Amino acid sequence: MTTSQHSTDVIAGDSPLTVGGRSFRSRLLVGTGKYRSNADMVRAIEASGAEVVTVAVRRVDLNRAKEESLLHHLDPARWFLLANTAGCYSAEDAIRYARLAREAGFNEFVKLEVIGDQETLLPDVDGLLEATRVLVKEGFTVLPYTNEDLITALKLEDAGAAAVMPLASPIGSGLGLLNPYSIRTIKRRLSVPVIVDAGVGTASDACVTMEQGVDGILMNTAIAEAEHPVLMAQAMRQAVAAGREAFLAGRMPRREVAVPSSPARGMLE
Amino acid sequence: MGGRLMSEMMITVNGESRMIPHPATLTDLLQHLDLDPRAVVVELNREIIRRPRLAETWLTNGDTVELVHFVGGG
Numbered sequence: 001m002t003t004s005q006h007s008t009d010v011i012a013g014d015s016p017l018t019v020g021g022r023s024f025r026s027r028l029l030v031g032t033g034k035y036r037s038n039a040d041m042v043r044a045i046e047a048s049g050a051e052v053v054t055v056a057v058r059r060v061d062l063n064r065a066k067e068e069s070l071l072h073h074l075d076p077a078r079w080f081l082l083a084n085t086a087g088c089y090s091a092e093d094a095i096r097y098a099r100l101a102r103e104a105g106f107n108e109f110v111k112l113e114v115i116g117d118q119e120t121l122l123p124d125v126d127g128l129l130e131a132t133r134v135l136v137k138e139g140f141t142v143l144p145y146t147n148e149d150l151i152t153a154l155k156l157e158d159a160g161a162a163a164v165m166p167l168a169s170p171i172g173s174g175l176g177l178l179n180p181y182s183i184r185t186i187k188r189r190l191s192v193p194v195i196v197d198a199g200v201g202t203a204s205d206a207c208v209t210m211e212q213g214v215d216g217i218l219m220n221t222a223i224a225e226a227e228h229p230v231l232m233a234q235a236m237r238q239a240v241a242a243g244r245e246a247f248l249a250g251r252m253p254r255r256e257v258a259v260p261s262s263p264a265r266g267m268l269e
Numbered sequence: 270m271g272g273r274l275m276s277e278m279m280i281t282v283n284g285e286s287r288m289i290p291h292p293a294t295l296t297d298l299l300q301h302l303d304l305d306p307r308a309v310v311v312e313l314n315r316e317i318i319r320r321p322r323l324a325e326t327w328l329t330n331g332d333t334v335e336l337v338h339f340v341g342g343g
Binding site: 031032033034035041054055056057058059060062069070071081083084086096099100101103104171172198218219220221 | 304309336
């Protein structure tokens, strides 16, 4: 599907992912980091069918002023740019980055990250809550990256988050969905969309995550660091759709004993 | 800047000290650095300067400027 500008991945009978009053054509959101080249990145994003793509805010490299900017490759009319505050370790820093991102002039959305630990990149929930409150007050549509803790998720919703983004496992780890129970609980208890962010490693991880009933998944490394990013992007697109369909279909109950699929009656004497 | 006596001033841009002609606005600085104002966001002494104000915001000796843009990220 090369016509992603107009096509949609919304499944028949399903509603589209809607965050902060805006609907998107795919439940898969993708990052733009770590690709071997900008051409690889664009091909993979196209293959993923994603509409929302995340970007980071960094200093312009003044020694390479003529380098082509990311936006030279990613047409903002075609993709929805979701700026993140990756690399920020305090509410103050994250707020500063969010304001700079908004000034770029594309939208009011921010994927809010306030990191608390360098090794695990787990969120600092105090800082996250503080920054969410401040940015919501300033009119931002805030999507905080958080851990799989229900209480934090509830507090973020209460603070005005437009969606909550709990992790499947640590950023860039590729460990998959470590705690499906917590993710299901968060989804069941929150009214705002739940978009799982980080930790998905391969297509089955994405599928299992969507089967929990969450509203979407954001991933970067799983695609960018795959040996063949375009192929993995296609796989992720199908896995997200399959997981969503399986969730909507309503799975059979789990049983501890076997139940035959063929009739017990009519057997030969 | 026509007619004025040209001098220089020291400012910090993205963490690096630079001598630039004085007087200069932020628009002059971007031009000096060969940067497209539509492709960067400018912070002067921790305050965001919106694009319409770049041409009317004068730099002074010792100012700290941050020039940021979007890069790949997750």
